[in-house]
Each structure stands twice: as C-alpha cells, then as structure tokens.
Amino acid sequence: MIVVQNITKQFGKLKALDDVSVQCNSGECVLLIGPNGSGKTTLIKSILGMVIPNSGTIFFNKKDIATDWTYRAKIGYMPQIGRYPDNMTIGHVLEMMKDIRGNQLDKLDEDLIDAFKLKAFLNKRMCTLSGGTMQKVSAALAFLFNPDVLILDEPTASLDAETKKVMSQLIETVMKDKTIIMVTHDDFLMKFANKKIEIGNGRIIGNYDTDTAGSDGLNNVASYNLL
Ligand code: ADP
Numbered sequence: 001m002i003v004v005q006n007i008t009k010q011f012g013k014l015k016a017l018d019d020v021s022v023q024c025n026s027g028e029c030v031l032l033i034g035p036n037g038s039g040k041t042t043l044i045k046s047i048l049g050m051v052i053p054n055s056g057t058i059f060f061n062k063k064d065i066a067t068d069w070t071y072r073a074k075i076g077y078m079p080q081i082g083r084y085p086d087n088m089t090i091g092h093v094l095e096m097m098k099d100i101r102g103n104q105l106d107k108l109d110e111d112l113i114d115a116f117k118l119k120a121f122l123n124k125r126m127c128t129l130s131g132g133t134m135q136k137v138s139a140a141l142a143f144l145f146n147p148d149v150l151i152l153d154e155p156t157a158s159l160d161a162e163t164k165k166v167m168s169q170l171i172e173t174v175m176k177d178k179t180i181i182m183v184t185h186d187d188f189l190m191k192f193a194n195k196k197i198e199i200g201n202g203r204i205i206g207n208y209d210t211d212t213a214g215s216d217g218l219n220n221v222a223s224y225n226l227l
C-alpha cells in the first residue's frame with residue numbers, strides 16, 4: 001500500500017506539488033490525470049524516491065520511504081522519457097538491469113521481448129533507436145522483474161497502435177495481482193482504473209472512485225463517489 005501524505009515540492013519559486021495526499025491500496029489501479037505541467041510526473045518520482053519533497057511523508061507498506069530504500073525492488077517503473085547509455089545495445093541494457101536487480105529470470109523476459117517485438121533490435125545501440133522503440137525497451141524493463149507494483153508514466157505515448165494493444169493486454173493480464181499507478185489519457189487504459197486522481201497546478205482537484213462511476217467516466221461527475 002502506498003500512502004502519500006501532504007507532500008509539497010518546490011522547484012525554485014514553482015510549487016510543482018502543493019500539499020498533495022494520495023492513497024493507493026494493494027491491488028488497486030490508480031490513474032493520475034491532469035494537464036501538462038500539473039505535477040503528475042513529480043508525484044510519481046516522489047513515490048520512487050527520485051524527487052525528494054520539501055515536506056510531507058510517503059509510506060510504502062507502512063514504512064516511511066525516506067528511511068527505507070529497499071521498497072524500490074518491488075517496483076517496476078516505466079518513465080515518461082527513458083534515458084539509457086547511448087552506446088549500449090538493447091541486449092546489453094536488459095542484461096545490465098538483470099544484473100543490477102539480481103533477479104533470476106526464467107521465460108518471462110523472452111515473452112516480453114517477443115510481445116514488444118524487440119528481438120530484431122537486440123543488437124542495436126540505444127542512440128540509434130526511434131522514440132517508440134525506446135519506449136518498448138522501457139516497457140519491457142518495467143514488467144521484466146514481475147514487480148508487485150507497476151508505476152507507468154504515459155506508457156503508450158509514442159507507441160504505434162499495435163504496441164498500444166500489447167501494452168493494454170499486458171496491463172489487463174497483470175492487474176489481477178498487482179498494484180498499478182499510471183498516468184495516461186488513453187481511454188483504453190483509463191478503463192482499468194479503480195480510482196482516478198485529477199491534478200491541477202500541483203494540487204489534487206478530484207479524487208474519484210471509478211468502480212461505482214458511470215461508464216462515461218470523468219464527464220459524469222454526478223455518479224462519482226467524491227472522497
Ligand atoms: P506533468 O507530469 O503533470 O506534465 P511535471 O511533474 O513533469 O508535470 O512538472 C510539474 C512542473 O514542475 C512543471 O512546471 C515542470 O516544468 C516543473 N518541473 C518538473 N521537474 C522539474 C525540475 N527538475 N526542475 C525544475 N522544474 C521542474
């Protein structure tokens with residue numbers, strides 16, 4: 001379970017997050033929505049410990065993440081923009097990540113590489129890849145270690161239609177036993193969410209329980225359980 005309690009993050013004069021509190025229970029799929037620059041990625045990076053809030057506390061399974069970093073091993077993260085060493089091949093990057101995570105993987109990696117059609121690109125250097133192929137590498141890495149928690153930041157941005165479908169099927173398959181936090185505005189991913197959190201200018205402006213919401217989603221405000 002992830003509990004974000006009253007976090008504020010300031011970049012110079014800009015308040016990217018302003019007293020934000022969010023809860024994601026185990027097994028839930030929580031969706032973060034809001035316009036560009038509203039603070040979604042900053043919130044995700046705060047949960048990952050990549051951004052340190054100026055105030056507030058974040059708990060992962062009841063432990064304060066500021067005092068215990070080991071929780072990160074339980075998370076698969078797909079960044080909005082993946083950055084990898086230019087001269088490494090996809091194959092090298094995958095191997096390096098396996099080494100770092102210390103995981104003994106079985107067939108899962110082959111399946112993911114097949115699903116994202118990365119096999120033909122394994123010997124290609126990262127600096128030669130298109131944005132979409134780079135996203136596929138990020139996607140494969142997020143799912144690779146069978147993590148309890150998936151944090152996906154605009155996972156289908158710059159993917160082609162076929163790969164968007166693969167991503168959607170993958171999320172549908174794993175969501176039964178995983179906790180997911182994702183930023184997306186794609187309808188076919190939004191439908192998986194149990195809860196939608198809307199952020200505007202660094203503040204939570206809506207918190208909707210979508211399990212009981214109408215099928216037309218956010219437009220049908222009357223049917224939400226406003227928390
Ligand atoms: P979103 O993901 O919702 O588009 P972000 O969380 O990336 O928004 O950004 C929120 C605001 O914080 C933006 O105005 C962005 O420019 C600013 N910001 C994000 N990261 C940094 C940073 N490292 N340094 C300075 N400003 C930042």
Ligand code: MG
Binds near residue numbers: 040041042080153
């Ligand atoms: Mg973002």
